[in-house]
Amino acid sequence: MCLNGPWSFAFDNQAEYNQPAEVPAWPLEIRVPFAPETMASGIADTGFHPRCWYKRTFSYEKDPANPRLILHFGAVDYEARVWLNGHFLGEHRGGHTPFWFDASHAALNGVNTLIVRADDDPGDLAKPRGKQDWQLEPHSIWYPRTSGIWQTVWLERAADVYIHRMSWTPLLERWEIGAEFFIGGPRRDSLRLRVRLSVKDKLLADDTYQVINREVHRRIALSDPGIDDFRNELLWSPESPTLIDATVELLDGDRVIDRVVSYTALRSVSVQRGRFLLNGRP
Incomplete structure (x- = not known):
């Protein structure tokens, strides 16, 4: 099941919220897998945003023949923490590599809520950045920085083995x-x-x-x-x-x-x- 498409979205400019329950509102909608800096995301905000939050729901029915549910991320820039129905699935560091979590234990029959926290401090010059710019406006490249989810997100049913x-x-x-x-x-x-x-x-x-x-x-x-x-x-x-x-x-x-x-x-x-x-x- 592909999870690309509209997600609820919120910037956390002071990085003050650590848990999903602390996020007071989800005022924006973003189109995954496009980064919030891009026009295609529906947000097109190229400012400094060290932390942002994503939320969406999906329907799921458990299948005894394929009891495992694997959640895949193509890439999230730069650090990601992921929750499903309030259960912390795990975290990943690195903005250019795919990762996955076994979400079987947290998945429910019916409607499920998936939340992703993405941290990408543009002022942190110590992390691998490629051509990511640390100034507000690009000064040595012609395109803006990329943060958050920028590759496909999908669910995979799997057998126990x-x-x-x-x-x-x-x-x-x-x-x-x-x-x-x-x-x-x-x-x-x-x-x-x-x-x-x-x-x-x-x-x-x-x-x-x-x-x-x-x-x-x-x-x-x-x-x-x-x-x-x-x-x-x-x-x-x-x-x-x-x-x-x-x-x-x-x-x-x-x-x-x-x-x-x-x-x-x-x-x-x-x-x-x-x-x-x-x-x-x-």
């Missing part, structure tokens, strides 16, 4: 894809992970691995007919941005308990003699 996260690493020299998978929830010795990789209608790999200590680390060999034309078509480049489709299934016995659809690509990046090489070519 689920695919928590994964990563892909192209290994062009070996014609392989490196893969790492991490399983959330209680440990089970009966878990297996099935991974299928394909391009269009051609199957490149279909393998099943045992989950050990809630993790899988593998190098997945791709089917290779040894034909140069096929190899060249499979490589990613700006001129031919071929993507490899991935389907990952978490199995408990023969039963699929979670499924994730993803993608990756096969390419190499290197520098030789001062030249940038993509797939071994300048």
